[in-house]
Amino acid sequence: MPGPTEVEALLADVPGLAPYVRRATLLRPKAGRPTALDSHVGGALLWPVDEPWPVCEGPHLTEVRERLSDADRETLRQIDRAVRERRAGRPYPAYELTPEEAELQSLIMDGASTLDAVARERVRWIGVPTAPGVPLVPVLQLHARDVPPLPLPGDTDVLQVLWCPRQHEDLLGQPHYAGWGPAVQVHHRRAAPLTASSPAREHAEDPYLPRPCVLEPLEVPDLPDPEELPAELLAEVEAWAHAHDAEYGRPLSCRAGWKAGGWPSWHATDPAPIGCPDCGARSELLLTVDSGHDPGLDIAGLGEMRLFGCPVDPGHPIQLNLQ
Template identity: 35%
Template structure:
């Protein structure tokens, strides 16, 4: 099923013409539970990987502030909790039996870190045919993103980008190595999802606008909010533009950065000095209490049990305390190092 973002409450570029030249196309990926194949775009799905090509691994130092877990233990934990939440039970009955609780505690205890390179985990596979505007090196028709599912410097995983020509893959690797260690609660283990790409128009977050324009947008937002919510004595509309009219939440390609708890800073390629451009946003959720207007029309009347998978976060990925991990690339060369930041 396609996903359709509702029109923005206001045509913001008509109200503030200064925003017109700042418009950017973003592609909301709308990952949803599924069983993607190696020949499809996906989040957390299998990759089209040549059998004769080494699978990448991470030898960096990891931030083991808590014991890691195994990939199998994360899947067992999710299966246990999913079944428990979907099981009909009286309101006074505990979610887990004593035996299940003990088993869950064992799964969540983790294990000592392995002292060996950690095989990477697939995060995304994006065929250029499915993502309007996504362009790779000459001849490449698919972008593959993998990461080490442990905290590194900055409190995030570290990602690897692979561009390839799918027609060059003759014999496929069918059993890639799994990570030895993943983060204890599986925050960096994406559940397999199929994609429903949708093009939307974005404008910069107020953090990236000239102060004078940002102040006018804040004032306009407060006035609009007060009219729409006359009972809100706090008048929380100063972020109305930010949440409703600028940057789309969720997993996406391109667009603008979802600045939140920190301000923008100059981000330039160490190799050539070019200004980085957003490539991929990995999100902890497609909507929350402050971005409900972005909920796709097809997801607004959700009914029935959902288990442990939040409808706004089908991949079950969490970055930090519910933030975004954004991958930036150099517009000059695909061979230049990319940049990863938390926003």
């Protein structure tokens, strides 16, 4: 973890970076027993008495397996044998299929996402609606008092993130989602009138069910991904990093872990400019939900779910991105 001094030293030596500093609040979730009154991960949320708990009707991706015909299984056996023979006695080459074999295999795949070579089955993931719906699970509740820079619309002072813990693809209105994962819902509330709490949900070993955690928010300056800096400034920053036996990237920039605000890292894809669907303004990182550590999630292959918000009006729709 970089000391604040390292970031400060970089900022002192490269003053051109100053306009790129954003405030981030590292949420630092620690396994615990939060109540609905706290800012926390998982656990119960403050909830209006008369508001039904939300459900998601999908479509949800479900695995469908198809047994291959005897003829297809025989063809695959022949391909296997041919590959083994080509490979015999040779260290590495000839693993690849010939164009003819590749063509045969793709006919057998028939558009499925994978071929289970052991069970000799085609595996497809298809979107199926789920009635009467899957109850959403609480992911995060943040009070403005604990995360002062949090942008909230109107007179609201609580941000709640819930999601459907099933597998989704191509979420409606989410062109930057790009992957498989949970479907997120965000609520803005005023804490004062709320007396009820949502039912606490038993924690289970599920990649999309966060273990209840209390937070230890810490505000830090955050710097952008190298690819979001102009070339000249990046060269200056990299020269500084080189001179200090460091590298410009994480953890010096795009602080990792659960955080509010700050800069998104683009470690899995190229940076994607995300626009607000309502007003077209360039969206900014609102929240990062991370895999691993105490909450124990596994999103997008131990990756991150990022929520981008509109800098003009925090009431405009949230845009999601998996990384």
